[in-house]
Amino acid sequence: MLGIDLSGKRALVAGVSDDGGFGFAIAKALAEAGATVSVGSWPPALGIFLKLIERGKMEESLRLSDGRKLEFERIYPLDAGFDTLADAPADIRENKRYKDQGDFSVAGMTERIRQDFGERGLDIVVHSLANGPEVKNPLLDTSRAGYLAAVSVSAYSNISLVRHLAPLMRPGGAFLSLTYMAGERVIPGYGGGMSSAKAALESDMRTLAFEAGRRWGVRVNAISAGPLASRAASAIGFIDTMIGYTSANSPLPGPITADDVGHTAAFLLSPLAAGITGSVVYVDRGYHAMGMAVAPPAPTP
Numbered sequence: 489m490l491g492i493d494l495s496g497k498r499a500l501v502a503g504v505s506d507d508g509g510f511g512f513a514i515a516k517a518l519a520e521a522g523a524t525v526s527v528g529s530w531p532p533a534l535g536i537f538l539k540l541i542e543r544g545k546m547e548e549s550l551r552l553s554d555g556r557k558l559e560f561e562r563i564y565p566l567d568a569g570f571d572t573l574a575d576a577p578a579d580i581r582e583n584k585r586y587k588d589q590g591d592f593s594v595a596g597m598t599e600r601i602r603q604d605f606g607e608r609g610l611d612i613v614v615h616s617l618a619n620g621p622e623v624k625n626p627l628l629d630t631s632r633a634g635y636l637a638a639v640s641v642s643a644y645s646n647i648s649l650v651r652h653l654a655p656l657m658r659p660g661g662a663f664l665s666l667t668y669m670a671g672e673r674v675i676p677g678y679g680g681g682m683s684s685a686k687a688a689l690e691s692d693m694r695t696l697a698f699e700a701g702r703r704w705g706v707r708v709n710a711i712s713a714g715p716l717a718s719r720a721a722s723a724i725g726f727i728d729t730m731i732g733y734t735s736a737n738s739p740l741p742g743p744i745t746a747d748d749v750g751h752t753a754a755f756l757l758s759p760l761a762a763g764i765t766g767s768v769v770y771v772d773r774g775y776h777a778m779g780m781a782v783a784p785p786a787p788t789p
């Protein structure tokens with residue numbers, strides 16, 4: 489039988505700090521397929537995440553289908569907005585949520601991974617993080633600082649992850665990031681430069697597939713996911729309307745699940761997808777193919 493077998497593979501999923509988003513579902517799917525999984529977690533959310541795990545509040549969601557429990561091999565503090573610790577301003581470094589975390593930059597996490605697993609200890613890296621401080625502002629009313637922050641954390645961070653971590657990848661290594669259709673089409677309300685960040689993320693993914701493919705032999709892909717009420721998406725303010733609208737107007741009516749994305753990710757990151765790189769794969773029940781609405785939007789709750 490043709491199955492997804494990731495046994496013996498080690499994965500890092502950057503952007504997990506609860507069990508409600510795509511990163512968690514991807515981590516779980518990779519573990520279901522046999523991979524060992526570490527996560528990178530944003531310092532402001534890390535404390536709560538660790539408490540949820542320690543206090544057993546995530547027992548149910550950590551349960552794998554064969555009864556095993558998903559155990560993260562490592563949980564690294566990561567602020568993907570900084571390539572080195574020196575890039576982080578003093579007020580961040582001295583902030584109570586950051587100051588005891590050691591080097592939380594991309595370079596710092598890379599060094600810890602190197603110390604923990606050696607020069608060639610990684611097979612899979614997932615970028616599942618985004619932040620736009622002005623996401624509720626229309627693009628037209630977004631400040632330069634807000635726009636640059638969105639693109640820095642949500643798009644440049646993927647370049648940084650590939651540059652730092654590709655040298656640690658074993659042959660057959662694969663990267664994946666999460667994008668959203670707002671990078672290609674207008675999604676009113678997805679503001680603050682987040683649409684620009686997703687456009688950059690997708691374009692960079694193709695260029696990185698070429699450059700990192702030639703330099704290190706790794707694959708680089710993206711999943712364009714339909715809307716999900718994760719913590720990050722709920723911050724946009726109208727996620728239920730987005731879910732209702734796409735559910736009603738997709739070729740396959742109904743919402744996507746985080747597991748739909750997790751399973752596609754496991755495939756794309758597995759040797760079964762050895763010939764796929766530089767691709768955006770849509771996990772949106774076909775919504776991207778539509779050119780006209782078939783139903784009025786669901787009322788905003």
Ligand SMILES: NC(=O)c1ccc[n+]([C@@H]2O[C@H](COP(=O)([O-])OP(=O)(O)OC[C@H]3O[C@@H](n4cnc5c(N)ncnc54)[C@H](O)[C@@H]3O)[C@@H](O)[C@H]2O)c1
Pocket residue numbers: 502503504505506508509510511512529530533566567568569615616617618619641666667668669712713714715716717718719720721
């Ligand atoms: N939820 C959706 O509707 C949707 C749709 C398409 C794509 N996506 C993308 O999926 C990815 C995961 O988001 P999600 O919706 O699953 O939400 P999520 O809340 O599970 O994940 C976002 C993560 O980003 C982390 N983060 C924020 N700033 C960071 C920083 N500076 N450094 C490191 N980590 C940081 C947060 O702590 C959080 O863990 C994002 O790229 C998002 O844009 C989401």
